[in-house]
Amino acid sequence: MVKLISLKKKLSVKFDGHELSDYLTVSPGFNRGIGSSRDLNMQKLGETRGKELLSVTNDESSISMPFSLVDSVIEKRRELARILDVKEPKKLIFGDEPDKFYLAIPSGDIPFSDSKTYGSGTITWVVPDAAAHSSVIKSFTAAENDEGILEFDIQNEGSESVPITYRIENSKDNGYVGIVSEYGAMQFGKIDEADGEPYKKNEQLISTKSFSSFPNFSGTNPQDSNKVVNGTLVQDTIAGYPVLRLGNAGSGGGWHGGMKMIDIPEDSEGHAGAKNFYCFFDSWFETGLMGQTGCVNISFFTADNELICSYIIEKVDASGNTARVLFQIGGSNPAVYRNNAFTPSNVTAENPFKSTEGKADVIKEGATVKLFWRGQRFNATAPDLVDKECAKIGIYIGQLGTRNITTQFVTRCYLRELVFQKLNVDKWRDTPNRYPANSEVVVNGDETKLYANGLVALDDEIKGTQYFKAPPGETKVQLYASDFTEIESAKAEIREAWI
Numbered sequence: 386m387v388k389l390i391s392l393k394k395k396l397s398v399k400f401d402g403h404e405l406s407d408y409l410t411v412s413p414g415f416n417r418g419i420g421s422s423r424d425l426n427m428q429k430l431g432e433t434r435g436k437e438l439l440s441v442t443n444d445e446s447s448i449s450m451p452f453s454l455v456d457s458v459i460e461k462r463r464e465l466a467r468i469l470d471v472k473e474p475k476k477l478i479f480g481d482e483p484d485k486f487y488l489a490i491p492s493g494d495i496p497f498s499d500s501k502t503y504g505s506g507t508i509t510w511v512v513p514d515a516a517a518h519s520s521v522i523k524s525f526t527a528a529e530n531d532e533g534i535l536e537f538d539i540q541n542e543g544s545e546s547v548p549i550t551y552r553i554e555n556s557k558d559n560g561y562v563g564i565v566s567e568y569g570a571m572q573f574g575k576i577d578e579a580d581g582e583p584y585k586k587n588e589q590l591i592s593t594k595s596f597s598s599f600p601n602f603s604g605t606n607p608q609d610s611n612k613v614v615n616g617t618l619v620q621d622t623i624a625g626y627p628v629l630r631l632g633n634a635g636s637g638g639g640w641h642g643g644m645k646m647i648d649i650p651e652d653s654e655g656h657a658g659a660k661n662f663y664c665f666f667d668s669w670f671e672t673g674l675m676g677q678t679g680c681v682n683i684s685f686f687t688a689d690n691e692l693i694c695s696y697i698i699e700k701v702d703a704s705g706n707t708a709r710v711l712f713q714i715g716g717s718n719p720a721v722y723r724n725n726a727f728t729p730s731n732v733t734a735e736n737p738f739k740s741t742e743g744k745a746d747v748i749k750e751g752a753t754v755k756l757f758w759r760g761q762r763f764n765a766t767a768p769d770l771v772d773k774e775c776a777k778i779g780i781y782i783g784q785l786g787t788r789n790i791t792t793q794f795v796t797r798c799y800l801r802e803l804v805f806q807k808l809n810v811d812k813w814r815d816t817p818n819r820y821p822a823n824s825e826v827v828v829n830g831d832e833t834k835l836y837a838n839g840l841v842a843l844d845d846e847i848k849g850t851q852y853f854k855a856p857p858g859e860t861k862v863q864l865y866a867s868d869f870t871e872i873e874s875a876k877a878e879i880r881e882a883w884i
Contacts, residue, residue: 400489469495548831664804677793833852
């Protein structure tokens with residue numbers, strides 16, 4: 386029998402964030418069915434009775450929802466048409482199951498009869514994965530089993546197998562993560578990665594979210610002399626974030642603003658400068674109005690102020706909302722290696738530098754510079770950079786021409802964090818290890834991707850890795866790591882689902 390519900394009380398129906406019951410009333414005959422249809426593949430064997438079942442496949446499910454409209458039918462019908470016009474499945478939540486949602490899309494035509502004061506019809510919701518999903522994520526903390534191995538005891542009280550996401554925090558360096566169950570295994574990093582030699586192969590020389598201790602720079606900007614430095618940068622707290630921002634823009638016909646020049650500290654052997662380095666930074670670049678302009682540049686220089694490379698985020702569009710990231714490579718023939726456009730809005734899909742995003746990095750190994758952009762690293766090679774040592778990092782924030790820094794300046798034009806590591810060109814991954822102390826490793830089961838400190842680490846996945854799911858019931862999953870590390874905490878997360 387199908388599941389029928391009482392409709393004496395108006396049923397809440399939310400689709401893609403819209404409350405449909407503001408427009409319609411669900412009528413008797415609402416039918417969510419029981420499970421999805423099945424295709425049975427069978428064959429006749431000889432003269433025996435019946436057939437042999439070879440396989441069973443499950444199809445999508447559908448939900449039939451009769452409805453009625455009362456008063457202002459024409460207006461309500463048009464508004465419903467707008468809401469239901471989607472190109473992909475969206476969240477569908479019924480009021481009698483507020484803790485669950487379907488990923489659904491309206492199917493085909495919606496039969497409808499109407500007059501000015503009353504109308505009726507039926508929406509057929511198609512659910513491609515044939516499942517209802519919990520709105521709550523269940524979390525399970527790993528604990529040592531009798532053999533001293535970290536183990537998750539995952540309890541799936543739904544009726545469907547679901548992806549598992551793991552969140553692992555390392556209190557010490559780690560080079561390897563292994564996740565094993567009876568359903569498969571995942572491996573990331575390098576199982577035999579060493580903790581390092583007694584000397585420092587890789588050293589973290591700078592790690593800061595506060596730039597107050599670094600003085601404002603004055604003089605000619607060695608990245609681009611046309612970017613005038615006659616303003617100042619100040620440390621501030623915005624929306625709970627510590628930020629470096631433009632305090633005084635100065636003046637000029639082109640770019641003008643403030644600059645900080647950070648000297649790279651000496652390493653443990655007393656040497657200043659790094660031929661090979663890794664620099665992580667977190668920028669917030671987000672407009673509040675159309676036509677705002679501004680820039681944030683992170684540049685790397687030799688002791689003689691020769692440019693090695695520069696990561697430039699800038700908006701010169703004074704009417705619309707198009708910004709660009711430019712990757713500038715130095716050496717004897719400095720040039721802009723890449724020029725990528727983006728929209729500096731508050732939408733994640735449009736802006737990699739919005740409030741909750743902003744993470745990027747630069748790596749130099751000999752003559753090769755690697756620059757991060759939207760989940761990828763782009764390599765550029767300049768032979769005369771091979772022995773160039775980074776001795777300074779320049780941070781420039783500026784505005785264009787006579788434009789003000791209130792309404793005409795990019796609303797969120799900040800640098801929030803900077804980390805600089807000195808690397809050995811041959812063994813830079815080994816020390817510190819690929820998952821440094823106090824870092825978080827996330828194995829995202831929904832996306833089947835590994836994230837290390839918020840950045841996708843596709844190269845770390847070992848061939849043969851299987852992103853297994855948690856079936857209904859209990860699943861034991863064991864966690865392994867480098868023998869020299871310590872796991873601060875490890876959690877497994879699932880979102881239960883039902884047919």
